Amino acid sequence: MPTGVAIRDAREQLFDAAERILLRDGPSALTSRAVTTEAGCAKGVLHRHFTDFDAFLAELILDRIAVVERQSAALCEAAGTSTVTANLTTAVTTLFGGSIAASIVALITFRDDLRTRLRETRPTPGIPLLTEATTMLASYLTAERDLGRITPGADITTLAPTLIGAAHLLFADRSGAPPEAAAVQRTVTTVLADAVRIPDRP
Structure with a gap:
């Protein structure tokens, strides 16, 4: 990865980061950049696993x-x-x-x-x-x-x-x-x- 840390389970780490943002700052603060920053990984990691940000959020909720x-x-x-x-x-x-x-x-x-x-x-x-x-x-x-x-x-x-x-x-x-x-x-x-x-x- 060009930036951030290696992720063993990228999906779960991104989900956990999104939860922390939701609990701390509410839904208005939840953006793809905020999630990847919170997770400590490059922004491209999210888009490698999900087609777009709404797809990521949908998978988070289904999980x-x-x-x-x-x-x-x-x-x-x-x-x-x-x-x-x-x-x-x-x-x-x-x-x-x-x-x-x-x-x-x-x-x-x-x-x-x-x-x-x-x-x-x-x-x-x-x-x-x-x-x-x-x-x-x-x-x-x-x-x-x-x-x-x-x-x-x-x-x-x-x-x-x-x-x-x-x-x-x-x-x-x-x-x-x-x-x-x-x-x-x-x-x-x-x-x-x-x-x-x-x-x-x-």
Whole structure:
């Protein structure tokens, strides 16, 4: 490479650099030059792996969607353990608090061409990543309903997106302090108030 450092896994290093910029400076600061500078590599490295910058961003989002899908499998496996409220509090905190999800949603909203490209790749309704996160919670709630810990008449198709929307709002302020665990748990408890069978015990 003419400048920068050798990269063992260029794609992942570029993805990680983009995440750091998103978290630190927001979507308006995310440019190809900013990403390669953050990654410590030559600008040509990005264009060697991706046809253009929107293609890079689309791949970044698809990669992070795959992470959500893996989290979904783990959450469904947790059905019947701990409590429904505790499992969902952990799930939404992992999704929005310790990850890039909220910043990814802001990026998708910020870039029209990126939304168009993502719709061509994943022709599913809704906002990419939030759609998969909603599916994750719906699958888990369905599993818990089958186990009898969620009421038979619970409207899971409404509960899942409501919980995702409420949790996203809690974590959406990039400049502020993250919400306390008690606030997240209170939100989950409120959304599920009429759906979780009492007592909600391990």
